[in-house]
Amino acid sequence: xxxxxxxxxxxxxxxxxxxxxxxxxxxxxxxxxxxxxxxxxxxxxxxxxxxxxxxxxxxxxxxxxxxxxxxxxxxxxxxxxxxxxxxxxxxxxxxxxxxxxxxxxxxxxxxxxxxxxxxxxxxxxxxxxxxxxxxxxxxxxxxxxxxxxxxxxxxxxxxxxxxxxxxxxxxxxxxxxxxxxxxxxxxxxxxxxxxxxxxxxxxxxxxxxxxxxxxxxxxxxxxxxxxxxxxxxxxxxxxxxxxxxxxxxxxxxxxxxxxxxxxxxxxxxxxxxxxxxxxxxxxxxxxxxxxxxxxxxxxxxxxxxxxxxxxxxxxxxxxxxxxxxxxxxxxxxxxxxxxxxxxxxxxxxxxxxxxxxxxxxxxxxxxxxxxxxxxxxxxxxxxxxxxxxxxxxxxxxxxxxxxxxxxxxxxxxxxxxxxxxxxxxxxxxxxxxxxxxxxxxxxxxxxxxxxxxxxxxxxxxxxxxxxxxxxxxxxxxxxxxxxxxxxxxxxxxxxxxxxxxxxxxxxxxxxxxxxxxxxxxxxxxxxxxxxxxxxxxxxxxxxxxxxxxxxxxxxxxxxxxxxxxxxxxxxxxxxxxxxxxxxxxxxxxxxxxxxxxxxxxxxxxxxxxxxxxxxxxxxxxxxxxxxxxxxxxxxxxxxxxxxxxxxxxxxxxxxxxxxxxxxxxxxxxxxxxxxxxxxxxxxxxxxxxxxxxxxxx
Numbered sequence: 230x231x232x233x234x235x236x237x238x239x240x241x242x243x244x245x246x247x248x249x250x251x252x253x254x255x256x257x258x259x260x261x262x263x264x265x266x267x268x269x270x271x272x273x274x275x276x277x278x279x280x281x282x283x284x285x286x287x288x289x290x291x292x293x294x295x296x297x298x299x300x301x302x303x304x305x306x307x308x309x310x311x312x313x314x315x316x317x318x319x320x321x322x323x324x325x326x327x328x329x330x331x332x333x334x335x336x337x338x339x340x341x342x343x344x345x346x347x348x349x350x351x352x353x354x355x356x357x358x359x360x361x362x363x364x365x366x367x368x369x370x371x372x373x374x375x376x377x378x379x380x381x382x383x384x385x386x387x388x389x390x391x392x393x394x395x396x397x398x399x400x401x402x403x404x405x406x407x408x409x410x411x412x413x414x415x416x417x418x419x420x421x422x423x424x425x426x427x428x429x430x431x432x433x434x435x436x437x438x439x440x441x442x443x444x445x446x447x448x449x450x451x452x453x454x455x456x457x458x459x460x461x462x463x464x465x466x467x468x469x470x471x472x473x474x475x476x477x478x479x480x481x482x483x484x485x486x487x488x489x490x491x492x493x494x495x496x497x498x499x500x501x502x503x504x505x506x507x508x509x510x511x512x513x514x515x516x517x518x519x520x521x522x523x524x525x526x527x528x529x530x531x532x533x534x535x536x537x538x539x540x541x542x543x544x545x546x547x548x549x550x551x552x553x554x555x556x557x558x559x560x561x562x563x564x565x566x567x568x569x570x571x572x573x574x575x576x577x578x579x580x581x582x583x584x585x586x587x588x589x590x591x592x593x594x595x596x597x598x599x600x601x602x603x604x605x606x607x608x609x610x611x612x613x614x615x616x617x618x619x620x621x622x623x624x625x626x627x628x629x630x631x632x633x634x635x636x637x638x639x640x641x642x643x644x645x646x647x648x649x650x651x652x653x654x655x656x657x658x659x660x661x662x663x664x665x666x667x668x669x670x671x672x673x674x675x676x677x678x679x680x681x682x683x684x685x686x687x688x689x690x691x692x693x694x695x696x697x698x699x700x701x702x703x704x705x706x707x708x709x710x711x712x713x714x715x716x717x718x719x720x721x722x723x724x725x726x727x728x729x730x731x732x733x734x735x736x737x738x739x740x741x742x743x744x745x746x747x748x749x750x751x752x753x754x755x756x757x758x759x760x761x762x763x764x765x766x767x768x769x770x771x772x773x774x775x776x777x778x779x780x781x782x783x784x785x786x787x788x789x790x791x792x793x794x795x796x797x798x799x800x801x802x803x804x805x806x807x808x809x810x811x812x813x814x815x816x817x818x819x820x821x822x823x824x825x826x827x828x829x830x831x832x833x834x835x836x837x838x839x840x841x842x843x844x845x846x847x848x849x850x851x852x853x854x855x856x857x858x859x860x861x862x863x864x865x866x867x868x869x870x871x872x873x874x875x876x877x878x879x880x881x882x883x884x885x886x887x888x889x890x891x892x893x894x895x896x897x898x899x900x901x902x903x904x905x906x907x908x909x910x911x912x913x914x915x916x917x918x919x920x921x922x923x924x925x926x
Contacts, residue, residue, distance in 0.1 A: 232646070232650050232651070233248045233249060233250060233251065233252050234248075234249040234250055234599050234600055234601055234604070234643065234644065234646065234651075235247065235248050235249060235256065235291065235643070235644035235646075236249055236606065236620070236641060236642065236643050236644065237269060237271065237278060237641070237642060237644065238608075238620060238635065238638060238640065238641040238642075239266060239268075239269050239280070239638075239639050239640040239641075240618075240635050240636060240637055240638050240639060241636055241637035241639070242263055242636070243261050243262055243263035243264065243266065244261065244262050244266055244269055244280050245261055246259050246261075246278065246291075246294065249599065249604070249622060249631070250599070250601070250603070250604055250622070250630065250631075250661065251661060253630075253631050253664045253666075256293075256294045257293075257294065258293050258294035258295060259289070259294030260294070262280065262282065262287070264282060264283075265282070265283055266280050266281065266282055267281050267282075267283075267305065267306055268280065268281050268305070268306065268307060268308055268640075269281075269308070269640065270308045270309065270310065270642075271291065271310075271642065271644050271645055272291075272310035272311075272314040272317075272645075273310060273311075273312050273313075273314070273645055274310075274312065274313055274314045274645065275291060275644050275645040275646050275647075276290070276291060276292075276314045277289065277290065277291060277297065277310065277314050277317075277340060278290075278291040278644070279308050279310075279317060280308075281302075281305040281306070281308055281319070283303065283304060284303055285299050285300060285301055285302065285303070286299070286300035286302050286305055286308065286317075286319060287299055287300075288300070288317065288340060291644055297340065297341065298340060298341065298353075300317070300319065300338055300353075302319050302321070302336065303321075304321055304322065305319045305320065305321055306320060306321060306322060306363070307319070307320035307363065307366055307367070308320075309367040309368075310340075311370045311374050311377075311390070312370050312371075312372055312373075312374055312412075313373075313374050314340060315339065315340065315374055315390070316337050316338065316339060316340065316355060316370075316374070316390065317337075317338050317339075317340050318335065318336070318337050318338075318367055318368055319335075319336050319338070320334060320335050320360060320363065320366045320367070321334040321335075322334065323359075323360075323361045331359045331361075332359075333357035333358055333359050334359065334360060335357065335358040335359070335360035335366065336354055336356070336357050337354070337355040337356045337357075337368065337393055338353050338354055338355065339353040339355060340353075355390075355391070355393050356388070356393025356394060358379065358393075360379075365380070365407065369408070369409070369410040370390065370410065371410060371411075371416050371437070372411075372412050372413065372414060372463075373414075374390050375389070375390060375416075376388065376389060376390065376397065376416065376437060377390050377393075378408070378410055378418065380405060380406075380407070380408055383401065383402065383403050383404065383405060384399050384400060384401045384402065384405065385399070385400040385402070385405060385408050385418065385420060386398075386399055387399070387400070387437065387438070398437075398438045398440070399440075400418065400420065400435060400440045401440070402420050402422060402433065403422070404422045404423065404425055405420045405421065405422055406421060406422065406423055406454075407420070407421040407454070407455065407457065408420045408421065408457075409457035409458075409459060409466075411459050411463035411466075411492065412459055412461060412463050413459070413460075413461070413462045413463020413464060413492075414462075414463065415436070415463055415464075415492060416436065416437035416438075417434055417435065417436055417437065417444075417463060417492045418434070418435050418437055419432060419433070419434045419457050419459070419466050419490075420432070420433050420435070421452075421455045421457065421468075423452060423453055423454065424450065424452060424453065426902065427902055427903075427904070429448045429449055429450050429452075430448070430449055430450065430451075430452030430453075430455075430470065431446060431447065431448045431449075432446070432447050432455065432457070432466075432468050432488070432490065433445070433446045434446070434466065434490060434492055434494070443494075444492070444493060444494040445466075445490045445491060445492065445493070445494040445497060446497075447468065447488050447490055447497050449470060449486065449488065449499070451470060451472050451484050451486060452470035452471070452472070452486075453471060453472045453473050453483075454470075454471050454473075455468050455469060455470045455471065456468075456469040456471075458511065458512075458513060459513075460513045460517035460520075461513065461515060461517050462517040463492060464491065464492050464493075464517060464536075465489065465490070465491050465492065465517070465536050466489070466490045466491075466492065467487065467488070467489055467511055467513070467520060468487070468488040468489075468490065469485065469486075469487055469508060469511055470485065470486045470487075470488065471483055471484070471485050472484045472485075479505075480506075480507060482507060484507075485507050485508040486499065486508075487499070487500040487502065487508055487511065487522065488500065489534075489536075489538045491536075496536075496537065498538050500522070500534065500538045501538075502522065502524045502525070502530075502532075503530075504524060504525030504526070504529075504530045505525060505526060506524060506525035506526035506527075506529070507524070507525075507526075508522060508523070508524045509523040509524060509529055509549075509550035509551070510522070510523045510550060510551050510552050511523075511552075512552050512553060512554060513554070514554040514558050514561075515554055515555070515556055515557065515558045515648075516558040517536075518535065518536060519533055519534065519535050519536070519541065520533070520534055521533050521534075521552040521554070521561060521563075522534065522552070523549055523550055523551065523552050523563070527548050527700075528546040528547050528548050528549075528700050528701050529546070529547070529548070529549050529550060530543060530544075530546055531543065531544040531547075531549060531552060531563050532544075533561075542582050544563060544574075544576070544582070546700075546701055547563075547565070547572075547574070548565045548569045548570065548572075548700075549563050549564060549565040549569070549572075549574070550564075550565050550566065550567060550569060551563070551564045551565065551566055551596065552564075553596065553597070553598055554598075555598050555602040555625075556598055556599075556600055556601075556602045556648050556651075557602045557648060557653045558578070559577065559578055559579050559602065559653065560575055560576065560577060560578065560585075560598075560602065560625060561575075561576050561578060562574070562575055562576075562596070562598070562605065563576070564590070564596060566590075566593055566594065566596065567594075570589075570591060571589065571590045571591040571592060571593050572587055572588070572589060572590075573587065573588040573589075573590055573596070573605070573607075573623075574586075574587050575587075575588070575625055575627070585625065585626065585627070586626060586627030587627070588605070588623055588627055590607040590621070590623070592609045592614055592617060593607040593608065593609060594608065594609055594610045594613045594614065595607065595608040595609075595610055595641055597642070597643055598643075599622075599643055600643060600644070600645065600646035600647075600648070600650070600651055601646075601651035602625075602648075602651065602653065602656075603624065603625050603654075603656040604622050604623065604624060604625065604630065605622070605623045605624075605625065606620065606621075606622055606623075606641070606643060607620075607621050607623065608620045608621070608638060608641045609638070610638045610639060610640065610641065611637045611638060611639055615637065617634075618634070618635050618636065618637060618638040619632065619633055619634040619635050619638065620632070620633045620635065620638070620641055621633075624656070624660070624661065625656050626656065626657055626660060628660065628663060628667075629663060629667040629670065629671060630661065630663050630664060630667055631663070631664045631666055631667055632664075632666045632667050632669075632670040633666060874922060877922060878919065878922055878924050881915050881918060881919050881922075881924075882919070882924075884911075884915055885912070885915055885916070885919075887908070888908060888909055888911075888912050888915070891905055891908065891909050892909065895909075
């Protein structure tokens with residue numbers, strides 16, 4: 230019988246180890262621990278499994294469940310193994326001793342020590358370090374465990390794995406914040422330096438121990454932090470650069486860009502993506518010859534690239550944000566988790582990207598391929614979701630094989646196993662029989678008789694869906710973000726006013742008087758009345774301008790500026806004062822008031838005209854009104870006006886003042902940037918240009 234796959238999980242009550250397909254039974258010989266267990270992990274080789282309790286760390290043989298050793302380390306929060314399982318690393322919270330010095334909270338132990346002495350608690354400790362940050366706490370080993378590395382201030386320190394008390398070599402890089410050791414046989418290391426003082430960010434690749442010059446390098450802006458992803462052979466590196474803030478305002482989560490570098494320096498390039506939006510996920514295939522990227526605003530696009538950053542295949546658009554290749558590289562999983570529905574599409578790469586099935590894994594927060602390449606693990610974990618926690622195992626053909634409900638599941642993972650232990654076979658030759666737990670779960674799931682579509686309000690039922698409300702993969706228009714929260718007027722048919730429609734009634738083709746048109750039915754009576762008043766006023770102003778009664782054209786006397794003695798508040802309220810004075814003084818019937826107002830507008834000055842004599846009567850003497858040719862020139866000259874030559878002189882003198890300011894700052898001891906020094910060097914050319922324009926200081 231083939232070696233079964235295995236998984237381990239940690240819950241509120243304890244830790245469990247399960248032999249998965251085809252057995253689906255707990256590991257024999259394993260005593261399930263209970264209590265407050267903070268973390269658990271498999272060794273990369275799959276030989277050991279360890280977990281931390283408040284008083285010690287326990288290591289067992291993952292094959293049989295027997296205890297291998299105990300580590301007397303209290304309050305351990307993180308555990309890690311070296312690639313071959315020779316060393317185990319523990320991390321505790323930072324603390325200080327009695328003298329106020331930092332305690333060395335990162336310890337490296339040998340898992341098995343033949344010369345261990347009974348009662349000696351520290352017999353297998355190889356090295357100790359001070360590690361304050363929990364992010365990136367672990368040492369990084371080469372594939373053969375010959376060297377390990379850790380980052381300190383402005384350098385990456387290398388140690389020989391058997392002697393961690395002495396620094397073997399140093400890679401000095403100013404401002405280094407992150408690094409990644411290659412998993413391949415060639416000992417390479419990639420380091421990242423973020424943007425600083427106007428200088429671009431950089432990713433550099435070095436060969437260990439030749440640190441004189443990088444073999445490959447890529448400089449770029451918009452890189453506050455990065456994810457460095459080597460392929461399994463260690464020949465190529467993907468750099469996913471991110472910024473904290475998107476200055477264009479298109480995204481709340483910053484900008485993302487993607488770069489590809491080769492370990493030997495033969496190739497480096499930015500990966501061009503043909504859809505706007507963030508990069509959701511990027512993953513290497515196990516064959517190290519291709520990788521997949523999920524990118525763009527929803528519905529996202531998924532594309533497969535080769536090692537020359539050339540696209541080889543694109544999948545259909547859909548709400549997806551995750552891509553995972555199977556261990557043998559035959560299948561690829563494209564899914565949408567998080568705030569998406571949890572659908573997983575399985576494709577067979579050996580059959581020209583044929584889609585096999587779609588699996589519904591709602592509320593899943595963990596998704597991993599099994600080492601045999603035939604099963605997929607999904608789980609709902611806390612604290613992301615505290616209800617419906619559990620583990621489910623699916624066959625690559627789409628069937629549910631195993632289901633187990635757990636209370637407050639915190640962590641679940643497959644046991645690492647080599648692909649040679651599970652040779653590539655045809656998983657569809659004979660479909661396996663599901664476990665009883667899967668059949669019981671499927672029996673409780675109600676299959677909807679009719680697919681529930683999107684909700685449509687009563688007024689929109691029976692009509693076509695506007696393009697603005699349709700996804701791009703369903704024929705809608707592509708989403709374009711311009712940093713504004715408004716869709717605008719008339720974009721993709723959205724925002725256009727329409728007539729009121731009564732369900733079941735025939736549409737009216739003629740507008741009868743009194744009917745509300747163009748959205749008036751949504752206005753209150755007072756708003757409709759005010760709208761009619763504004764329209765009547767605009768029509769009357771237009772007729773006055775046509776009759777030449779309003780100073781809107783050339784040759785018409787402009788209104789005299791208000792008296793400077795009047796305050797701005799009173800000037801702003803002059804229209805209200807005129808209305809109040811007219812209403813208070815004129816007690817004639819309304820019909821006569823209208824005729825008088827009409828005659829006044831015909832004979833008197835236009836609205837906004839202030840009488841120079843200060844009178845406010847109904848009769849205005851127009852005999853002394855100046856003709857249009859005698860109108861005073863009230864044109865206001867803008868400070869930025871003038872001839873092109875004057876504008877050029879002002880710009881150059883402003884540049885000279887800035888250069889003088891930089892000279893004063895440098896004389897005061899301030900260190901200037903390179904661009905500022907270059908600006909100071911242009912002083913002579915600026916002065917020559919001013920002399921050529923005839924400017925004399």
